[in-house]
Amino acid sequence: MTALLSIRDLTVTYRRDGGEVAALKDISLDIAAGERLAVIGESGSGKSTLALAVAGLLPASARVDGKIDWPGLGHTPLGGRDIGFVFQDPSASLDPVMPVGKQIAEVAYTHLGLGWPQAYAKARTLLERVRLPDPDAALHAFPHQLSGGQKQRVAIAAAIAAGPKLLIADEATSALDTIVQAEIVALVRQLVAADGMTLLFISHDIALAAELAERIAVFRYGGLIEIGAARQIVSAPRHAYTSSLLDAHLGLDAEPLSLQAGTPT
């Protein structure tokens, strides 16, 4: 399988309080064209920095060593056209004073060379694809008129408007309730399959990652701890840290903590 992108010896350093902090340390990994890869980790693991580095969205003050090649693309990617990005908080990524139809149409207008009428027609189709209840009304709605889940659907429509090869979702469902989260995850899975996109899914939730992704990469303190098939990571982790994450996961069958053996705090 060809790699869509290939990350080699990637180190990202932020300047903070006069010192330097390495947010990513010496990361090498390939993302295959058409695969669903989840990157999981806790705060400070570097998972979001990885997403920003792949998308070319790191702040100018970050120092980047190593390289990212795009053999599956054949050229340097352009954000918005070749890479769609969905963030955790759709309110922060959508313009509060622009109708959502225009925000989606703008992507098609800018990157696909469509005229405005065609761009709006495309926006309407996309609102239908992300299953907004009334796409015609939604075209003219402002973000504040939509629920959190609906806003995230709009953000996904804008992210895929130019037909990107890679869709990055950075904690895109973390602020949503469980039921809406499941709906958005199902939507992402369906869109990625239908359009043949590659998915980079950043999450703190190992169970959610295991349900959605074919492969999981586990990050901690800016380093890649292990990477493997989702089933292997969940059932036969090679690294003690991964095991500790699995132990800390509280599933539906979680035994009451009062009955569990464990060290008191």
Add this chain to the structure above:
Amino acid sequence: MSSPLLSVSGLTKRYRRGVKIIAAVDDVSFHIETGETLALAGPSGSGKSTIARLVLRLVEPDAGRIRFEGEDFLALGGAALRSRRARLQMVFQDPLAAFNPRATVARVLDDPLRVHGIASRQERPRRIAALLERVGLTPDLAPRAIHEISGGQRQRVAIARAIATKPSLIVFDEAVSALDLSVRGQILRLLLDLQREERIAYLFISHDLGVISAIAHRVVILDAGTIAESGNARAVIDAPQSAIGKALVAATPRLNRTRP
């Protein structure tokens, strides 16, 4: 039989949205026994947080009764309400938003001890150190600013502040939702230890059924401001009867379910 620690009956709160009146909480009744954990679960907008605010009397209900420690809690006002608040504490999702970020840890813990007249000025530093140790922190954290410490440490400080006034009930509103997995487990264990030792009851609001099955004795599942079902946490999560209960269980991510 003695009356429950907290009993809520017919609780109703309506909000006006444009020309429409929406019942955020509609005729909700439940009770909590001493030393018990009752969880409130439900999707966004189901009324969980509004119930927490009503029980804490941060907002006033349109109808219903709340009895707490044998008293008509809604009839209390002024000094009587302020003094009873010591017995009913709260911990929210984001302690950075709940506290003055520039206050020191010592200041955050000093306030309740002073306001409720629990310890004299001379005695307070010792009490603050003891509270920090009780929640698994070292006393040398006292002079640090709230914004300087980690999210897990902040939530421990919030718990220390809540137990400072020796409450019989603590309301937790998504208090562990923003924490890393490893930290979350430690905090949940701490809550369990405190409950066992001090017989504190918890009203525990969470959207996460995994957390609820680990910590709660009973659960109330809410949908659009009303109770869809309630019962033993294990029994409800194993075999939900209501449509919303079934939807919540089905939507919860599982480690061993890989979809095609």
